[in-house]
Every structure is written in C-alpha cells, then in structure tokens.
Amino acid sequence: MSRELTTAAVVAPVDARGRRRARRARTGGPDRRTRLGAIGMYVLLTLVALPFVFPVYWMFSTGLKTYGDVFENPPVLWPEDPKWGNYLVPFTSGPFLQQFLNSIYIASITTIGVLAVASLAGYAFARIQFRGRSVLFVVLLSALLIPPEVTIIPLFRIVSAFGWIDSHLSLIVPAVFGVPAVLGVFLMRQFFLALPAELEQAGRVDGLGRFGLFARIALPLAKAPLAALAILTFLNSWNDFLEPLVFLRTQELWTVPIALQSFTDPITGTPIWNVQMAATTLSVIPVLAVFFVAQRQFVQGIAGTGIK
Amino acid sequence: MAILMDSTVDPAAPDPRSGPSEQKTGREPGRRRGHLARVDAAYGYAFIAPAVIGFVVFVALPIAGVFVFSVQDYNSLSGRSDFVGMENYERLLASDVFGTVLRNTAVFSAFVIPANLVIGLVLAVLVNQRIRAIAIFRAAFFVPVVISLVAWSLVWEVMLQDSGGLNGWLAMIGIDGPNWLADPEWAMTSIIFVQVLKGVGVSMILFLAALQEVPVELIEAARIDGAKPRQVFRSVILPLITPTVMMVAILATINSLKAFAQVFLLTEGGPGLSTSILGYFIYEQAFKAFQVGFASTAAVFLFLIVLLLTLLQWWSRRRWVFNES
Numbered sequence A: 001m002s003r004e005l006t007t008a009a010v011v012a013p014v015d016a017r018g019r020r021r022a023r024r025a026r027t028g029g030p031d032r033r034t035r036l037g038a039i040g041m042y043v044l045l046t047l048v049a050l051p052f053v054f055p056v057y058w059m060f061s062t063g064l065k066t067y068g069d070v071f072e073n074p075p076v077l078w079p080e081d082p083k084w085g086n087y088l089v090p091f092t093s094g095p096f097l098q099q100f101l102n103s104i105y106i107a108s109i110t111t112i113g114v115l116a117v118a119s120l121a122g123y124a125f126a127r128i129q130f131r132g133r134s135v136l137f138v139v140l141l142s143a144l145l146i147p148p149e150v151t152i153i154p155l156f157r158i159v160s161a162f163g164w165i166d167s168h169l170s171l172i173v174p175a176v177f178g179v180p181a182v183l184g185v186f187l188m189r190q191f192f193l194a195l196p197a198e199l200e201q202a203g204r205v206d207g208l209g210r211f212g213l214f215a216r217i218a219l220p221l222a223k224a225p226l227a228a229l230a231i232l233t234f235l236n237s238w239n240d241f242l243e244p245l246v247f248l249r250t251q252e253l254w255t256v257p258i259a260l261q262s263f264t265d266p267i268t269g270t271p272i273w274n275v276q277m278a279a280t281t282l283s284v285i286p287v288l289a290v291f292f293v294a295q296r297q298f299v300q301g302i303a304g305t306g307i308k
Numbered sequence B: 001m002a003i004l005m006d007s008t009v010d011p012a013a014p015d016p017r018s019g020p021s022e023q024k025t026g027r028e029p030g031r032r033r034g035h036l037a038r039v040d041a042a043y044g045y046a047f048i049a050p051a052v053i054g055f056v057v058f059v060a061l062p063i064a065g066v067f068v069f070s071v072q073d074y075n076s077l078s079g080r081s082d083f084v085g086m087e088n089y090e091r092l093l094a095s096d097v098f099g100t101v102l103r104n105t106a107v108f109s110a111f112v113i114p115a116n117l118v119i120g121l122v123l124a125v126l127v128n129q130r131i132r133a134i135a136i137f138r139a140a141f142f143v144p145v146v147i148s149l150v151a152w153s154l155v156w157e158v159m160l161q162d163s164g165g166l167n168g169w170l171a172m173i174g175i176d177g178p179n180w181l182a183d184p185e186w187a188m189t190s191i192i193f194v195q196v197l198k199g200v201g202v203s204m205i206l207f208l209a210a211l212q213e214v215p216v217e218l219i220e221a222a223r224i225d226g227a228k229p230r231q232v233f234r235s236v237i238l239p240l241i242t243p244t245v246m247m248v249a250i251l252a253t254i255n256s257l258k259a260f261a262q263v264f265l266l267t268e269g270g271p272g273l274s275t276s277i278l279g280y281f282i283y284e285q286a287f288k289a290f291q292v293g294f295a296s297t298a299a300v301f302l303f304l305i306v307l308l309l310t311l312l313q314w315w316s317r318r319r320w321v322f323n324e325s
Helices: A002-011 A013-027 A032-062 A089-093 A096-127 A133-145 A148-161 A169-177 A179-193 A197-205 A210-221 A223-239 A242-247 A256-260 A273-293 A295-304 B002-008 B020-070 B087-094 B096-127 B134-146 B149-159 B165-172 B187-213 B216-224 B229-240 B242-257 B261-266 B278-287 B292-320
Strands: B072-075 B080-083
Touching: A032 A273, A032 B096, A032 B134, A032 B149, A032 B187, A089 A096, A089 A273, A096 A133, A096 A169, A096 A179, A096 A210, A096 A223, A096 A256, A096 A273, A096 B020, A133 A179, A133 B020, A148 A169, A148 A242, A148 B020, A148 B278, A148 B292, A169 A179, A169 A223, A169 A242, A169 B020, A179 A223, A179 B020, A197 A210, A210 A223, A210 B020, A223 A273, A223 A295, A242 A256, A242 B278, A256 A273, A256 B149, A273 A295, A273 B134, A273 B149, A295 B134, A295 B187, B020 B072, B020 B292, B072 B292, B087 B292, B096 B134, B096 B187, B096 B242, B096 B278, B096 B292, B134 B187, B149 B165, B149 B187, B149 B261, B187 B242, B187 B261, B216 B229, B229 B242, B242 B292, B261 B278, B278 B292
Parallel strands: none
Antiparallel strands: B072 B080
16 A cells, blocks of 8 residues: 555656645545554454464463363363463473483584584685585585485484494483584585675784684674574574484483374373463463564574575 | 685695796795695694594594494493394395385385475475465464474374364364374374474575576566466576575485484384384384394495485486576
C-alpha cells in the first residue's frame, strides 16, 4: 500500500493525491480499508505462526501436568494445579544435571576448536596464494553434501580405533576437524574475501609476517562472522543426535538430546510424558534465550551458509 | 585480489632467477620475491592443514570405508571381515524391504523439497511487509529451526498421539482425526509435516534476503507498464530469485536425505515399514541388527543418490537459474 502510493507520488504526484482523496470519500474515513486489511493480515500471520510456536508452549505446559492430564480430552491448555515439581524430577531421578553439563562443555570446546580451525583455513583460502587452492576448497566443501548416515559406520570404526567409544572425544574431535569445521571455513572465507587489501599492505609495511597479518589484522576485524559461527557451531553441537546415540553408552556421559528420549517407563518403555516434556523445555530455554538476545547472529550464521 | 597477487607472485610463473635480464636488473629483489611467495604458500598450507587433515580422516576415509565395507561381511563375534564381493548388493537389491525403503525415501523427499520451496516463499512474502511488529513473526517462524530436532520431535510425539492435543482440538471443530503416528496411512504424512515445520524457517530467511535484493525500480517499472501484482511476481521477481530457489532446493534435498532423528523418535520406521527411510534404515541395520556390510551397502546407495541429485541440480542450473553477469 505505502509503496504503491510512493510510486504513484513519484510518477504523478497530483494524480496520486487526487486518487487518495477520492478513495477517502468512497470509504468514508481515512485509511479505514488499510486498517481493516492490516488487522486481517495480523490475524493471518498469527494463524500461520501457530504451528511454529504453539508446540513450544505445549512443551512447557505439558511439563506442568500430572501424568493423567497429558492426554485429557479436551486438551488442558493450562493445568489447574501446575506441578512445578516435574521440572525437578529429571535432576533427582537421574544424572540430568551431569548430562546438561556434558552438553555445555562438549559444545563449548567444539566451538572454540572450530573457530580456530575454520578461521585459519578460511583466511588462507581467501588471502594466501598457493597451488591447488581452489580445488582443495571445492573438495572440502563437498563434505557439506554428505549425509552423516553415509559415513557413520566407518566413522564408528575410526573412533573405536582411537579408543574413543563411550568418550566425549568421539564427539569433539570429529566435529572440530570434520564437517562443522568445513562449514566454518566456508563462512570465514566469505568474510575474509571482502577484507580490503590495503589493510594487509599496511601490516606488511609495519613488518608483520603472515601469521601476524592473520592474528593482528584480519582476525580482530572478524568479530561479527566469528560470533555468528560460534552460535551456529554451539547450536549444532548442542542439538547433535546421531553421533552421541551411536558413540556413547554410559548414562552419565550422555548429552541432553540422548537423555531426553530416555525418560521412559523402565518396564513398558512408554515415555513418562510430563517429565520428558519438562526436561525438554529445560533443554530448549537456554537456546531460545540466546536466540532472542542474539537473533541477528543466529540468522546470519544459519542463513549465511546459504547466502552467497 | 589483484594487489594480493602482486605481493605474492603466482607459483606457476617461471622462476625469475632463470632469466638473464632479471639477473642484471634486479637479482636480489627477484630472489626475495620468489622466496617470499614460497614462504607465503607454505603458510597457506600450514593454515589449511588442520581442516584438510580432518577432512581426510573424518570425511574422505569414511566415504572410502563405506565402499570397502559394502563388499565385506563383518562378523561381530570374531571381529573379522571376509570379502564377499557383490553379495551384499545382490541381497539388498533383491529384498522387498529395501525397495520399500527407497520408495519411502522418494516420497519423503518429493514432498519435503517442494514444500520447502512453496511454503518458504509464501512465508517470505508474508513477512516481507513493512508493517509493525513483523520482526516478531519472522522470529516465530524461525523458532523451530533453533530448537533441537529431538525436542521438536518429542513435543510433536505428544501432540500426535491418538488422544494427544491435535485430535482433541480437531474434535472441537468436528473432525475425527486419525491416530497420526500409528496409522500406516498417516504416519508418513506426519513425519513430513514435522520435518517441514522444523526447517522451513531457513528457506523463508533465504527467500526473504533474496526478495529484499530485488531492485525496487524494476518492480515499479513493471507496475507502470500495467503489470498486475501476480504478473510482477511471476515475470520480474521470480526470475531474479532463481539462484535462491536453487539454493533452497539443494539444502532441502540434503536435509531430507539425512533425516533420521524424527523417524527414530516418532515411529521407528513403522507402523510396518511405512516410514522407514534410507537414513533410518542404515542406522537400524548397522547398530540394531549389526548387519554392517548390508548397512554399508545401503549407505553406498545413499551416497550415490546424493551425488546424482547434486550433479543433476548443478547441470540443470544453467538452464533456469538467472545469472547476473
């Protein structure tokens, strides 16, 4: 609407004003049609957004229900007597705190490692001339196309050859040097390509070597892409499922996603839905909190791998 | 870039020291520059070494390994592998189960990929309006992207139970919903639905970025020429965002082929085989049935499918993707 008006105003200002006056006369009030249209648009957007956000609410509220209330019909939007205690059960009945800490430290170390590996390689691919540079880069990128299920069986053998089965190294080392690092190399190269060459020339004049140029000039300027990459890597590690499922055995060593699917009745195997949803909510809260604070970095990190 | 080249000398260029004129006019600088370029290249190799070695050990070697395992029979009791030639391939291709799994995978991808394109684009158009609080809606569509696939699958597992939330709400408007995850007619639909909702936020953001880069003048020019909004979209906007359409298609293809957790958590491939897709089948055969050779052969198929589709998409790219240059 507004764009249409400005277009018209640029082309034929008089005509636009006349049309607006005519419309006002027809509808009997200023912008009444637009306002109705806007309300309709918000209603539509809200309806469309419902399946995207409502499940998060349902996670939270199911976590507050008694076991019997979970499948009450009609569905209970908010339990009369919220069982906040459900949110403590994961910690008292099992090593959920330990598993939470496992996930945090695995994701942290992985992130630091990926930032180091990816910024070095991304810088080299963008700014240093060496033979085979573009071929090597394309070969590396091909890793992003391979589904993890293709490589998981041999990876299991490799990881066991290193003696890392049932050890967190099985999750950290392949991530720091494997596919997540490649993703990082791609992101960092994009950034370093756009860096003005004059900056490095000035550094050369000041007597900096290659590593100095990287560490003292390029890297300090790369805070924004590093932040986006850090968030992306942490998130991917935090959410990983297949690798910890295959590589970890001991309950105390599990990560959060593996723990979440284990809140089941030991005899029947059916999930203890309310406790499971409470634990799931707890696992989602930190991620959502960071998302709403650092939305831009989140979106840049996730979408940046797709935008050329 | 040109300046960079200048300071580092192309390694493929002939050695400046060999030319007699070079020796006369600037031997010292020439030698220094060749030396510098070599040192610089050495730094380049050193900088990429961790990533390249990691790629070899954790990506290239496993891909080679999966081909090797596919012609072996691994005995988990003795820990020995025997060469069996193409036996696994023959068994796999002869089994009805694998045929069903391939068909399921095709159905899954055939719905997930277009859904990402269409719904992603529609959402992008919806949130590409300059109205108040639109950022809230952009964030809303992105919420499933940031929360883990496990959390997303588990909450949908609750809601899709026969007496779970969804059927309760449907009953309120007079619809008798099926048992979504246990009904062979509906289980695949449910898995597709959960997958699309989880990931379409990324497609939306990519399309949104593309839409915002379409020059306003072009749209205005078309409008002045009397094009209706639908024509503007079809003939001006859509051709300009084809690179993003391509990108989203590739991403959705890869993501649909590596789907695993939602099947593992929601249906375990069932009921029957109705939701068993390739990613899940490989896991099940390798780590539940311990049929390592058999599973590796399935993994080879997955690899070949990815390879084929990627090549196909790159080849078709020239035919329909708009190129600025």
